[in-house]
């Protein structure tokens with residue numbers, strides 16, 4: 001009992017001592033805060049004297065008294081709305097204040113808080129909440145959202161970073177940290193232990209600078225800004241062309257090495273702008289990765305535009321890279337045509353000014369059991385000294401318009417090997433038959449002929465079912 005009583009008295013004594021210390025600390029805090037204006041007035045007076053000596057500047061003070069219950073306004077910043085925004089300790093709780101340039105004050109209660117405030121790239125104000133260990137966002141209209149930090153972090157200074165995110169110090173957490181405007185927080189430990197990182201700003205060099213209150217250091221932080229989406233290349237389909245009702249493998253390279261160097265987070269494909277559908281990444285987290293997907297069987301013979309794009313970890317989306325995929329039906333229709341068109345000036349890329357009649361004849365048809373069609377194409381444009389004869393066919397697609405597209409290789413004037421593609425319209429080109437021919441990628445260099453869909457003047461094109 002005697003021991004217990006002694007212990008109890010000791011505890012009581014410690015509690016009293018603790019209360020007394022707390023009270024002294026609060027008194028000291030209040031006195032310090034009361035002293036701030038005196039100290040500041042003194043410093044301003046000194047600065048004014050210096051300024052006056054240097055250039056005889058005149059200053060005019062206009063003081064705006066805050067509403068009752070407000071006290072100790074702290075940091076102040078310019079808002080995106082043309083007003084000034086500030087933090088303040090107050091009763092019944094701390095507040096974010098807004099003051100117009102003519103002095104109209106509005107206050108927004110945030111509870112026990114205290115910290116810095118800055119303007120974000122998203123048009124909102126962002127502030128640290130030291131006591132609540134949160135980052136707060138307030139819209140110019142006063143809507144507040146709060147984001148929790150790990151316990152023990154105690155955020156202090158905050159500034160807008162070069163990357164469009166907000167950066168802040170964690171006084172007790174010994175971190176600097178980033179919060180995206182969507183509220184995603186990443187912490188970066190400060191190398192010096194117990195450095196008490198406090199004030200932070202963006203320097204004239206575009207880097208972040210912060211103060212280590214507990215280590216007598218000023219620190220520069222270089223933030224690598226990644227605002228570009230990854231580049232997609234090597235989009236390929238296997239097999240190509242694809243038979244109807246057959247699955248195909250899609251693959252592409254997604255690479256962020258030259259667009260910020262972040263890891264690729266995801267890749268997506270679309271078919272004729274329908275999608276996006278997510279793809280598999282190998283490896284799953286890397287700056288350069290291979291995206292793959294298995295495409296569901298195509299039910300309709302047609303030419304499809306398959307596009308792939310990637311996004312990186314910071315959330316940047318890259319441009320689509322696309323490949324045209326002919327889907328053929330080996331049991332579908334076939335196409336025949338013969339006749340004449342007028343080749344317009346500009347179609348013959350070797351003789352651009354030459355125009356005149358040209359003749360064509362073709363057949364393209366799948367033979368049972370073969371994956372590529374058999375057939376023949378002849379095209380003669382006498383004025384351009386162009387005589388094209390096909391050698392082989394790669395694929396034939398017949399669509400319901402009705403229209404047939406087929407591609408293969410052949411020679412110009414019996415020697416120069418080129419690719420060709422025919423687009424043949426059976427009464428479906430504004431009611432006419434039409435012929436469209438491209439002769440490209442010639443061995444002798446470049447493309448040779450580029451005829452847009454042109455109505456047939458003699459003869460016809462027939463798609464046979």
Ligand SMILES: [Ca+2]
Nearest residue numbers: 228259260312
């Ligand atoms: Ca990037």
